[in-house]
Amino acid sequence: xxxxxxxxxxxxxxxxxxxxxxxxxxxxxxxxxxxxxxxxxxxxxxxxxxxxxxxxxxxxxxxxxxxxxxxxxxxxxxxxxxxxxxxxxxxxxxxxxxxxxxxxxxxxxxxxxxxxxxxxxxxxxxxxxxxxxxxxxxxxxxxxxxxxxxxxxxxxxxxxxxxxxxxxxxxxxxxxxxxxxxxxxxxxxxxxxxxxxxxxxxxxxxxxxxxxxxxxxxxxxxxxxxxxxxxxxxxxxxxxxxxxxxxxxxxxxxxxxxxxxxxxxxxxxxxxxxxxxxxxxxxxxxxxxxxxxxxxxxxxxxxxxxxxxxxxxxxxxxxxxxxxxxxxxxxxxxxxxxxxxxxxxxxxxxxxxxxxxxxxxxxxxxxxxxxxxxxxxxxxxxxxxxxxxxxxxxxxxxxxxxxxxxxxxxxxxxxxxxxxxxxxxxxxxxxxxxxxxxxxxxxxxxxxxxxxxxxxxxxxxxxxxxxxxxxxxxxxxxxxxxxxxxxxxxxxxxxxxxxxxxxxxxxxxxxxxxxxxxxxxxxxxxxxxxxxxxxxxxxxxxxxxxxxxxxxxxxxxxxxxxxxxxxxxxxxxxxxxxxxxxxxxxxxxxxxxxxxxxxxxxxxxxxxxxxxxxxxxxxxxxxxxxxxxxxxxxxxxxxxxxxxxxxxxxxxxxxxxxxxxxxxxxxxxxxxxxxxxxxxxxxxxxxxxxxxxxxxxxxxxxxxxxxxxxxxxxxxxxxxxxxxxxxxxxxxxxxxxxxxxxxxxxxxxxxxxxxxxxxxxxxxxxxxxxxxxxxxxxxxxxxxxxxxxxxxxxxxxxxxxxxxxxxxxxxxxxxxxxxxxxxxxxx
Numbered sequence: 122x123x124x125x126x127x128x129x130x131x132x133x134x135x136x137x138x139x140x141x142x143x144x145x146x147x148x149x150x151x152x153x154x155x156x157x158x159x160x161x162x163x164x165x166x167x168x169x170x171x172x173x174x175x176x177x178x179x180x181x182x183x184x185x186x187x188x189x190x191x192x193x194x195x196x197x198x199x200x201x202x203x204x205x206x207x208x209x210x211x212x213x214x215x216x217x218x219x220x221x222x223x224x225x226x227x228x229x230x231x232x233x234x235x236x237x238x239x240x241x242x243x244x245x246x247x248x249x250x251x252x253x254x255x256x257x258x259x260x261x262x263x264x265x266x267x268x269x270x271x272x273x274x275x276x277x278x279x280x281x282x283x284x285x286x287x288x289x290x291x292x293x294x295x296x297x298x299x300x301x302x303x304x305x306x307x308x309x310x311x312x313x314x315x316x317x318x319x320x321x322x323x324x325x326x327x328x329x330x331x332x333x334x335x336x337x338x339x340x341x342x343x344x345x346x347x348x349x350x351x352x353x354x355x356x357x358x359x360x361x362x363x364x365x366x367x368x369x370x371x372x373x374x375x376x377x378x379x380x381x382x383x384x385x386x387x388x389x390x391x392x393x394x395x396x397x398x399x400x401x402x403x404x405x406x407x408x409x410x411x412x413x414x415x416x417x418x419x420x421x422x423x424x425x426x427x428x429x430x431x432x433x434x435x436x437x438x439x440x441x442x443x444x445x446x447x448x449x450x451x452x453x454x455x456x457x458x459x460x461x462x463x464x465x466x467x468x469x470x471x472x473x474x475x476x477x478x479x480x481x482x483x484x485x486x487x488x489x490x491x492x493x494x495x496x497x498x499x500x501x502x503x504x505x506x507x508x509x510x511x512x513x514x515x516x517x518x519x520x521x522x523x524x525x526x527x528x529x530x531x532x533x534x535x536x537x538x539x540x541x542x543x544x545x546x547x548x549x550x551x552x553x554x555x556x557x558x559x560x561x562x563x564x565x566x567x568x569x570x571x572x573x574x575x576x577x578x579x580x581x582x583x584x585x586x587x588x589x590x591x592x593x594x595x596x597x598x599x600x601x602x603x604x605x606x607x608x609x610x611x612x613x614x615x616x617x618x619x620x621x622x623x624x625x626x627x628x629x630x631x632x633x634x635x636x637x638x639x640x641x642x643x644x645x646x647x648x649x650x651x652x653x654x655x656x657x658x659x660x661x662x663x664x665x666x667x668x669x670x671x672x673x674x675x676x677x678x679x680x681x682x683x684x685x686x687x688x689x690x691x692x693x694x695x696x697x698x699x700x701x702x703x704x705x706x707x708x709x710x711x712x713x714x715x716x717x718x719x720x721x722x723x724x725x726x727x728x729x730x731x732x733x734x735x736x737x738x739x740x741x742x743x744x745x746x747x748x749x750x751x752x753x754x755x756x757x758x759x760x761x762x763x764x765x766x767x768x769x770x771x772x773x774x775x776x777x778x779x780x781x782x783x784x785x786x787x788x789x790x791x792x793x794x795x796x797x798x799x800x801x802x803x804x805x806x807x808x809x810x811x812x813x814x815x816x817x818x819x820x821x822x823x824x825x826x827x828x829x830x831x832x833x834x835x836x837x838x839x840x841x842x843x844x845x846x847x848x849x850x851x852x853x854x855x856x857x858x859x860x861x862x863x864x865x866x867x868x869x870x871x872x873x874x875x876x877x878x879x880x881x882x883x884x885x886x887x888x889x890x891x892x893x894x895x896x897x898x899x900x901x902x903x904x905x906x907x908x909x910x911x912x913x914x915x916x917x918x919x920x921x922x923x924x925x926x927x928x929x930x931x932x933x934x935x936x937x938x939x940x941x942x943x944x945x946x947x948x
Contacts, residue, residue, distance in 0.1 A: 122288070123150055123222035124170030124195060124204060129337045132457035132475045133439065138172045140222035141179065142341065143422060145348045145358065145385050145403050146369065149335055150176065150222040152355050154186055159356075160230040162218065163188045166211070168204040170195040201288075202297070202306040209297040219290040219308075225344045226332040227354040228289065233326050237291040240266065242324040243316060244296060247289035249332045260286050260325050268323040271314055284325065287332050296321070330354075338455060342437065345420055346401040349383035358385055365400065387423060411446070411598075419450075426512045428464070436468075439476065443512045461513070465871060465917060483873045483917025500624060501617040502915040503801065505603035507593065510545045514600050516552035523556025525624035526586070526604065529616065532561040532632065534585035537605075537643065539567040539575035541738060542679060543704050545600055546590040553588060553602065558638030560630045565643040569702075571680045571740025573834035576609035577650045578643060580830075586612070591739055610810060610831065611803040647683055654687060657829045658840055663847040665692035669731045671839070672724050672746075674698040674717060678738035684836045693843060696728060718744065718752050726750035731846070732853045734839055741833040742822035749854040759818045760784050760860040761853070762838075765845040767793025772815035775808060778897040779909050779922035780820055781863035799897040800911065806832050866931040868921045870939045876946040877912050880919070883945050884910055906930065908938045 127139025134142060140150035147155075157165065165188060169176055173194050183190030193208045205219060216237060218230065228247060237245035246268065248260055261270040262284070271286075286309055299315060300306050317323055331353035335344050347353050358367040362374070365382015372386045375394040384398055387406035392398065396410050399417035406423040410416065413430040421427065421438040428446040436450040439458035444450070449467040456462065457476035464482040468474060473489040480486055500506050506522060508514040530536065538554055540546040554564050565582060567575055572589055579587035587605035604612040604620075612620075623629065658664075671688065673695055675681035681700040688695050698721070717735060725733035725746050733746035745753045753761065756779075763774045764787050771792040776784060777800040788795045793815065798808050802819065809817045810831035817825035823833040826841055846853060872880060881899060884890065889901035898911035909922040921938050925931035 122201060122204070122219065123167050123176055124173075124198075125223045126171040127223065127336075130335070130341060132455060132473055133338075133341070133437065135476050136172075136440075136458050137175050138169075139335070141172075141175055142223075142335065143405065144225055144335065144341075144344050145355075146387065146405075148179070149225060149344075150180075151186075152225060153220060153222050154180075154183075154188060155356055156227065156230065157218075157220070158187060162230070165189070166191050166193055166208050167222070168193045168195070168208075170198060170204070198305065199303070200305045200307040200311070202300065202308045202312045203304055206297050206300055206302055206304070206306075209294060209302070212294045214294060216291050216293055219288075219292060221288040221334075223336075224288060224332065224334045225348075225353060225355075226287070226289070226330065228287075228328040228330045228332060230289075233289065233328060234291055236266075236326045237324070240324045241322060242291070243293050243321040244313065245291040245324045245326055246313070247287045247291075248284040248325045248327045249287050250327065251285055260284055262325040266324045266326060268313075268317065268325050271309065271317070284327055287328070288334075289328075338437065338453070342420065342435075345403055346418075349385060349401040349403070351383075362386065369406065405440075422458075426509065443509065445482070445509075481874055481917070483871060485873070499617075500621050501604075501612075501614075504593070504601040505611075507599060507601045507915075509598055510549070510600050514549055514602070516548060519549045519552035519602070520556040520559075521629075522602070522620075522624060523553035523588075524560050524629045525556075525620050526588070527557040527560035527562040527638075528623045528628065528630040529619045530560075530562050530585045532630070532636065533563070535563045535565055535582070537565045537567055537575060537579045537582070537584050537587035538589075539572075539578075539587065540569055540590040541592060542569045542702055543592045546592060549600055549602065550588075550590045553590070554640060558640060559632070561632035561636045561638055563638040564640045566640055567643050567646050569679050570646055571678065571683065571836065572603070573740055573830070573832060573836060574647060574650045574683065576605060576832050577653070577830060578646050579605050580607075580609040581649050582643065583607070594737055594739065608810060608831075610806045613803065613807075651683065651687060653829070654837060654840070655690060657826075657837075658691065658844060660844050660848040661691060664843055667731075667843075667847045668694075669843055669847075670694040670696070670728065671843070672696045672698065672721060672728060672730045672733040673700070673839070674721055674733070674735040675700045676736060676738045677701065677703050678736065678740060680736050680740040680836055684736070684839065687836070687840065691840065691843070696724070696730065698724070718746065722746045722750045722752055732842070736835045736839070737822070740835050743824070743835045743838050744822050745853070747853040747857050751854065751857070753857055755822050756781055756820055756863055756865055757857065757860060758822075759820050760787055760863075761856050762824065762842065762845075763788055763793070763795075763816060763818060764791045764860060765842070765849065765856060766816045767791035768849060769845055770815070773812070775805070775812075775814045775817040777805075777818075777820045778900060778911075779865065779867075779924075780818075781861075781865065781924060782902075782905055782907060783861045783863060787860060797896045801914070802833070863924060864926065864928045864931040865922060865924045866928075866935040867923075868935045868939050870919045870921055870942045872917055872919055872942060872946045874917045877917070877919070879948070880942055880945045881910075881912060883948070884941075906934060908934050910938060910942070 123140040125139035127134035141148045195204050233247050262268050333344050335341050359369045362368045366380050366384045368386040369388040371389050373391045377394040378392045378396045380398045383400040385403045389407040390404050392410045393412045395413045397415045403420045408421050408425050410427045411429045414427045416433045418435045419433040422440040425438050425442040427444050431444050431448040433450045435452040437455045441459050442456050443461045445464040447465045448462045451470040453471040454468045455473045457474055459476055460474050460478045462480040466480045466484045468486045472486055475491045478490050540550045557564055575589050589603045591601050593599035593601050606612050677699050685695050721733040731748055735744040745758045767788050768791045773796050774788050774793045775796045775798045778797055785795045805817050809825045809827040813827045824838045884899040893900050893902045898909055900909045906925050911920045921935050923931050923934035925934050
């Protein structure tokens, strides 16, 4: 009997019938099939009604599980009896067994059949004893087991027995003819009372063993726990990986993970370091548990992701869900299939989230999310479209995204596609490519190249736009898809909204087979850039005469395929570190990055290099060590380069709002003019393209020289620095000594989305705000000190920047404003 809808198990049963809800290692119906086979029963009819195709597609004709299965589908509900009555003519004349596909049991079926035959019964009901019989049909028998009375869901005043009907019957086929085919009737409400009134021999067999009706979320949770605790015999759970921990194969467990059984780990489960898993817990196939997560007494279905430091306490997570970092799921909560709970969100106790929902970062969900899609706020963020690979950014998502982008472009247009060298970037690029050409837009496929070169080629061939796929520099598990406009700048918000509208409305342009876009390899990708690059380098003779020696850490990025040749033409000696282009590209931890800078300092000092530089894998940013071996922090080097540029002819120098206060005086004394601009990369590139200052610096290692092109370029920054040092006859250490050191602190402060606007409004109303020209966020100036509060565009948080007279004062200011944000968000 497998037609149950399982309404009390929602949202688990939104996408599957009740018998297909998994209990530990397989669906409940699968456990019933195993039970039948253990007792020699291999020929079965399966009655279906709700989502019938799910069961048919899973089990087919039964050959895959060693059974013969046939199906009877109810077009409309016929009740428990009516559904079996449909197949009565196909049953043999001997007794047959009726068993529920959505209850878990290990009863001895052979003993039940033997009891039926011994008594010569028309029907034998399998009974069991429960402490609370109110939700079940109570059956009263005499001393011989013959049934004398039925009570369907009695009140306590009517309870004269604790033996209940389990829905497992042995029947003589003739009893079904009491009702015609097609008439709706139930066994317990209609057929059995009628047979009892007619004096038929109805017997009840009180079975030994385990039985539970998996009818509610609490019963479902208990059934899983009972299997893990060995209270029900369902056969093997797989190999015992450690005490109390059973696995389905190919499991990866970090040695630092703590697992306290009983726990079941499905095939391909990956458990990262510093995690804690406390049983009874079930992690189905291909679940990934990230660093520092805590899971206790929970059930996580297959292909789901549990993020860093997430906490799951007595919860159920459906199939293909993504729980991002620091998510908290409280006791009794349930997350439906394909849902995403974003960073720092909390789902309160007993709350149910229906399938295909998105919970925003930092949200607190206090009531069930049922209706509406609750979709993303937006697809695009600061770095384009960003997400966890194969969780947020799947191939199917990427194909749809590519099609949405192409649908906003003219049919027959061309876009460039570029990527870094990692295989995840290749996977997503190919999916994006399929979506683009399906809408009649051609793809100029670039070989892996640094971002500045990809942008240059996009503009050079007059493409309608471009895409670049890369592993995030902040998290190796994350990919960014960056979109360019025809000028090779980051796509503006207006165009992003157009893409989002097409994506969410699914208003995809489809073309006929002969209009599908072409994919062609673009030629001379690096040559055109190199020619333009060298033509923009002045003082080439001075550079050659200076005898520069530069140590370059290429971060295994594709800049290693271009910059050494360019520097060689300028007679600059290059000592390469991590210069082999490989998949070992992506994010570094802060500790790893600091170690690499110290190593660069040591190597540069030993080799007496003119300076050392780390170029990020995308070729956009630089991090510098001077010729004295000193590591120059980002803001200090920004001041050095800004001063050198200003001394080379003056002009406007654009810096972000968190640039040191002293920089205005430094640039003015060097003959330049400081301009403060917003801190987003898109705004800075747009400013570079339209206002054409001498230099744009982002304060985080990125520089734009608009005389060459209006986007960040780490390769050109290295050569421009050499040119400025050569033409001014100075060293980097001497230039750095002329720039005063600043003391700047930075803090991240969490704040719920719904409170961010209120916090900004209340800060903006303070007197300090009116006394300062506001460019980005809210800035308060106190003499030579200042605090800048910037709302994060993608996350429920603020960034607080502060500059003080010394390090301690800067941190004190930052913490003071962090505390103020905490007070204002709670107001």
